[in-house]
Amino acid sequence: MIGVVIPAHNEAERIGAALQAVLRAAAHPALLGEPVGVAVVLDSCSDSTDAVVAQYPVVGVALDARNVGIARARGAELFIASGARWLAFTDADTLVSPDWLVKQLAEDADVVCGSIGVEDWGVCGLEGSAVQAHFARHYVDADGHRHIHGANLGVSAEAYCRVGGFQPLACSEDVALVEALQAAGARIAWSAGPRVTTSARTDARARGGFGDTILAMVASLAKPPEAGLSPL
Numbered sequence: 001m002i003g004v005v006i007p008a009h010n011e012a013e014r015i016g017a018a019l020q021a022v023l024r025a026a027a028h029p030a031l032l033g034e035p036v037g038v039a040v041v042l043d044s045c046s047d048s049t050d051a052v053v054a055q056y057p058v059v060g061v062a063l064d065a066r067n068v069g070i071a072r073a074r075g076a077e078l079f080i081a082s083g084a085r086w087l088a089f090t091d092a093d094t095l096v097s098p099d100w101l102v103k104q105l106a107e108d109a110d111v112v113c114g115s116i117g118v119e120d121w122g123v124c125g126l127e128g129s130a131v132q133a134h135f136a137r138h139y140v141d142a143d144g145h146r147h148i149h150g151a152n153l154g155v156s157a158e159a160y161c162r163v164g165g166f167q168p169l170a171c172s173e174d175v176a177l178v179e180a181l182q183a184a185g186a187r188i189a190w191s192a193g194p195r196v197t198t199s200a201r202t203d204a205r206a207r208g209g210f211g212d213t214i215l216a217m218v219a220s221l222a223k224p225p226e227a228g229l230s231p232l
Helices: 015-026 049-053 068-081 100-106 121-138 157-162 173-183 210-221
Strands: 002-008 036-043 059-063 086-089 094-096 111-114 153-156 188-191 196-198
Touching: 002 015, 002 068, 002 100, 015 036, 015 049, 015 094, 015 100, 036 049, 036 068, 049 059, 059 068, 068 086, 068 157, 068 173, 086 100, 086 157, 100 153, 111 173, 153 157, 153 173, 173 188
Parallel strands: 002 036, 002 086, 036 059, 111 188
Antiparallel strands: 086 153, 094 196, 111 153
16 A cells, blocks of 8 residues: 655645645546555644544544654554555645646656655745845756655555654655665655655745745845855
């Protein structure tokens, strides 16, 4: 079976759309009927995220850690105990493509690091168009990229267990996992094949993540040209 893990902290407004997209991917005919489990790890939620999740044929796992590394690890543990061969990770503000899982598995790798697309640049305010242009110039959305996103990540259960899984990190837990897998000699596909669309929101649930990267871009673009450009 395949396990899909989605950490969520107060995501009532977005989790429904995210789950609809994941369930479409789980039903793709190219999976040949292989079971796909979906777990939403409800981390310190104080809104109605749990009620929204309960409307879908997925598992809701509650914890009070306020730590995305712990949340991803908890979901992974659930599926490993159930015998999953492949673990796929995305985020509650992200929409995966219908062939997301198919494309991950087609890479025939131990790890698949996917790229991301962004559609709602308007949420950045007046700077949205400038940030979008900057992102387009500097982000590599092609095979061979070296981006690591928890919103678009897949790993075999065997490789995941070999390196001890996600560390209990409040951010960059995805980077730490992939670096550990690299050090262990895992076969990594840096692929633009598995497609996801994530949000450009800056009120990020995990500090140090993509939302903070966008804030850094906005701040950089507000500086004189000689001040340099923000990193991606």
